[in-house]
Amino acid sequence: xxxxxxxxxxxxxxxxxxxxxxxxxxxxxxxxxxxxxxxxxxxxxxxxxxxxxxxxxxxxxxxxxxxxxxxxxxxxxxxxxxxxxxxxxxxxxxxxxxxxxxxxxxxxxxxxxxxxxxxxxxxxxxxxxxxxxxxxxxxxxxxxxxxxxxxxxxxxxxxxxxxxxxxxxxxxxxxxxxxxxxxxxxxxxxxxxxxxxxxxxxxxxxxxxxxxxxxxxxxxxxxxxxxxxxxxxxxxxxxxxxxxxxxxxxxxxxxxxxxxxxxxxxxxxxxxxxxxxxxxxxxxxxxxxxxxxxxxxxxxxxxxxxxxxxxxxxxxxxxxxxxxxxxxxxxxxxxxxxxxxxxxxxxxxxxxxxxxxxxxxx
Amino acid sequence: xxxxxxxxxxxxxxxxxxxxxxxxxxxxxxxxxxxxxxxxxxxxxxxxxxxxxxxxxxxxxxxxxxxxxxxxxxxxxxxxxxxxxxxxxxxxxxxxxxxxxxxxxxxxxxxxxxxxxxxxxxxxxxxxxxxxxxxxxxxxxxxxxxxxxxxxxxxxxxxxxxxxxxxxxxxxxxxxxxxxxxxxxxxxxxxxxxxxxxxxxxxxxxxxxxxxxxxxxxxxxxxxxxxxxxxxxxxxxxxxxxxxxxxxxxxxxxxxxxxxxxxxxxxxxxxxxxxxxxxxxxxxxxxxxxxxxxxxxxxxxxxxxxxxxxxxxxxxxxxxxxxxxxxxxxxxxxxxxxxxxxxxxxxxxxxxxxxxxxxxxx
DNA sequence: CCCGGCAGCAGGCACGTTTCTGCATGATCA
DNA sequence: TGATCATGCAGAAACGTGCCTGCTGCCGGG
Numbered sequence: 156x157x158x159x160x161x162x163x164x165x166x167x168x169x170x171x172x173x174x175x176x177x178x179x180x181x182x183x184x185x186x187x188x189x190x191x192x193x194x195x196x197x198x199x200x201x202x203x204x205x206x207x208x209x210x211x212x213x214x215x216x217x218x219x220x221x222x223x224x225x226x227x228x229x230x231x232x233x234x235x236x237x238x239x240x241x242x243x244x245x246x247x248x249x250x251x252x253x254x255x256x257x258x259x260x261x262x263x264x265x266x267x268x269x270x271x272x273x274x275x276x277x278x279x280x281x282x283x284x285x286x287x288x289x290x291x292x293x294x295x296x297x298x299x300x301x302x303x304x305x306x307x308x309x310x311x312x313x314x315x316x317x318x319x320x321x322x323x324x325x326x327x328x329x330x331x332x333x334x335x336x337x338x339x340x341x342x343x344x345x346x347x348x349x350x351x352x353x354x355x356x357x358x359x360x361x362x363x364x365x366x367x368x369x370x371x372x373x374x375x376x377x378x379x380x381x382x383x384x385x386x387x388x389x390x391x392x393x394x395x396x397x398x399x400x401x402x403x404x405x406x407x408x409x410x411x412x413x414x415x416x417x418x419x420x421x422x423x424x425x426x427x428x429x430x431x432x433x434x435x436x437x438x439x440x441x442x443x444x445x446x447x448x449x450x451x452x453x454x455x456x457x458x459x460x461x462x463x464x465x466x467x468x469x470x471x472x473x474x475x476x477x478x479x480x481x482x483x484x485x486x487x488x489x490x491x492x493x494x495x496x497x498x499x500x501x502x503x504x505x506x507x508x509x510x511x512x513x514x515x516x517x
Numbered sequence: 518x519x520x521x522x523x524x525x526x527x528x529x530x531x532x533x534x535x536x537x538x539x540x541x542x543x544x545x546x547x548x549x550x551x552x553x554x555x556x557x558x559x560x561x562x563x564x565x566x567x568x569x570x571x572x573x574x575x576x577x578x579x580x581x582x583x584x585x586x587x588x589x590x591x592x593x594x595x596x597x598x599x600x601x602x603x604x605x606x607x608x609x610x611x612x613x614x615x616x617x618x619x620x621x622x623x624x625x626x627x628x629x630x631x632x633x634x635x636x637x638x639x640x641x642x643x644x645x646x647x648x649x650x651x652x653x654x655x656x657x658x659x660x661x662x663x664x665x666x667x668x669x670x671x672x673x674x675x676x677x678x679x680x681x682x683x684x685x686x687x688x689x690x691x692x693x694x695x696x697x698x699x700x701x702x703x704x705x706x707x708x709x710x711x712x713x714x715x716x717x718x719x720x721x722x723x724x725x726x727x728x729x730x731x732x733x734x735x736x737x738x739x740x741x742x743x744x745x746x747x748x749x750x751x752x753x754x755x756x757x758x759x760x761x762x763x764x765x766x767x768x769x770x771x772x773x774x775x776x777x778x779x780x781x782x783x784x785x786x787x788x789x790x791x792x793x794x795x796x797x798x799x800x801x802x803x804x805x806x807x808x809x810x811x812x813x814x815x816x817x818x819x820x821x822x823x824x825x826x827x828x829x830x831x832x833x834x835x836x837x838x839x840x841x842x843x844x845x846x847x848x849x850x851x852x853x854x855x856x857x858x859x860x861x862x863x864x865x866x867x868x869x870x871x872x873x874x875x876x877x878x879x
Numbered sequence: 880c881c882c883g884g885c886a887g888c889a890g891g892c893a894c895g896t897t898t899c900t901g902c903a904t905g906a907t908c909a
Numbered sequence: 910t911g912a913t914c915a916t917g918c919a920g921a922a923a924c925g926t927g928c929c930t931g932c933t934g935c936c937g938g939g
Contacts, residue, residue, distance in 0.1 A: 172895060183919045188897060196916065215669065218647040219584035220895035223924050228581065229645045252614045259633045268646055269633045271621045283591045284630055285580040390807055419811040426813060445752055446808050449781035451788060534925060545889045550927060558886065582925035585894050
């Protein structure tokens with residue numbers, strides 16, 4: 156009857172462990188573990204008793220010990236490409252915030268938590284956290300972090316179609332080419348004769364695909380490309396580039412801005428040059444921000460649906476972690492949504508203030 | 518000579534452990550651990566040799582085992598109050614994004630990573646991750662999560678002065694009363710006779726302190742309070758409340774909006790009622806968004822300096838975790854910055870387009 | 880010659896959990 | 910009645926590190 160096996164280092168120190176609960180409840184460690192985890196075959200009386208004692212002692216199982224034993228930590232890394240030393244990207248602020256929010260929510264619903272990690276391959280931080288998998292936002296061509304992770308056998312799901320032969324487990328992305336083509340067609344249908352583009356100098360997938368789609372469209376309809384590039388991580392450079400674009404001799408009568416703040420930048424530049432929107436200049440920008448619903452005039456935006464992307468990425472990753480092979484494809488394309496407002500309609504709606512929405516609901 | 522102690526389960530499976538490195542290098546486990554962690558007394562030759570073998574085997578120490586042994590995980594929880602089931606708050610989007618970005622950056626610089634966790638006391642997620650400490654954004658009066666965490670002996674630092682007797686380790690906040698008073702004085706100096714407030718129905722510290730400061734100011738200068746409240750997590754309700762405020766018979770000639778989207782909402786409402794800004798209506802809102810620099814007209818904003826708050830919170834927390842007693846006060850007040858633009862100046866600047874900035878540089 | 884001291888390393892325990900295996904005990908059935 | 914079986918629980922082996930203890934040579938001084 157050696158159940159009171161108190162051969163520990165004397166006094167009752169630090170947190171209560173599973174041993175303390177077992178001793179206090181008069182059962183074995185196995186019984187406590189089974190009772191709390193709903194496993195084994197125990198009568199309800201024992202189960203209740205153990206849970207009650209554990210609650211009374213304020214017992215919390217050690218996450219580290221559980222992770223060590225089971226090999227699963229319940230943690231998912233969230234990596235964002237970084238320009239400069241800040242861990243987040245500047246340009247797609249609202250996009251990232253919404254995507255991360257949806258991903259966090261979806262992960263929590265399945266019992267996982269997200270860990271924010273830098274895209275730099277500083278090993279000291281990466282190897283100090285036990286991950287079950289990783290979400291990578293817009294990885295570069297031969298991302299060293301991704302290759303290192305898959306070499307360790309960790310599942311990696313990327314937001315953004317991986318370029319080259321990046322060996323990700325799965326990916327989710329929009330069809331950026333199709334979105335740009337649809338958008339340009341919309342502008343042309345509204346009467347645009349020369350459509351300009353405000354784009355970035357970075358080589359990430361989004362910028363590259365969108366720009367080439369624009370060039371292809373120009374070639375198809377026989378329009379000379381009119382675009383200005385700027386380093387997208389610099390918010391001031393955007394305003395300058397918008398100004399440059401409208402100051403050109405071959406000034407466009409419609410502009411699409413690839414990045415979130417381009418809408419207000421272009422609007423301000425148009426005012427400086429005395430251009431009325433949408434009469435003299437049609438405007439569309441890619442943004443998740445709701446401010447464009449209340450600007451003067453409201454600006455048509457292309458939404459990349461970050462919420463759906465974040466959710467899809469997490470579902471794919473957790474499915475891979477838990478080894479459940481759902482029928483879900485490992486390459487998912489999320490449709491974009493063109494939210495049409497006054498700035499891209501030559502004849503604004505007369506009766507109502509609220510702008511019409513795209514027929515594609517959600 | 519039993520160094521080739523390969524009594525493991527047969528084949529070379531999964532990742533290489535410290536045992537494998539020891540066997541391959543012909544040394545003991547202790548020597549490997551000391552060599553990699555820079556401890557013990559080893560000649561440089563041995564140290565180099567061990568590191569080389571570890572690199573060749575692709576050895577990565579198990580974070581779970583290390584955490585179990587040392588009791589430190591290098592993980593910091595980041596908790597945000599939630600309205601509804603989404604883990605983030607809607608209203609202070611840019612504030613949260615900037616604050617989290619700065620906090621992540623500061624934590625990474627000191628070897629820590631951030632884990633996003635919900636404010637709900639669902640234990641299954643909280644107890645599944647080993648935390649060294651937690652950052653709590655704007656905790657409620659008797660936050661059950663906070664009390665539970667400090668009961669476990671974890672340091673907790675809050676963004677936002679804790680109300681009541683919430684036992685946090687340290688906190689960082691703005692002086693919201695002073696900021697509101699300064700702002701109202703600024704509006705009064707610009708000629709405002711009746712200043713209205715757009716506030717929230719929630720009972721968090723920020724909303725409460727700002728509202729009471731407004732009421733005190735009204736009492737002091739002998740003005741009847743004119744304010745509208747709305748549930749701040751609902752973005753549509755903000756536009757409606759802004760409309761309500763300007764539709765009142767005692768319509769204010771200046772408005773301060775407590776939340777980020779209030780600026781565009783109020784601007785849109787002013788247009789609907791034919792009010793010119795700033796001639797007929799002065800406008801200020803609390804926001805971190807840069808869009809208000811390019812609206813028509815540019816809107817004066819109150820910045821809460823989320824970057825400085827995020828950095829300060831992390832420094833205080835890691836100091837507490839590591840037990841280093843710096844001279845830093847455990848209650849820090851970060852000054853706000855009033856970025857004065859056209860919308861709050863009855864006589865807008867004539868010559869230049871760019872608005873003057875507050876003399877308090879940063 | 881003997882002994883203290885030190886460099887260089889190995890043995891082994893502990894961290895707290897999960898889980899496989901196995902031993903009693905009572906019930907059921909041929 | 911004895912064999913079979915389900916039930917209820919305990920023992921103990923891992924999981925992979927970190928670190929305390931201690932062992933072996935070797936050198937120098939008395």
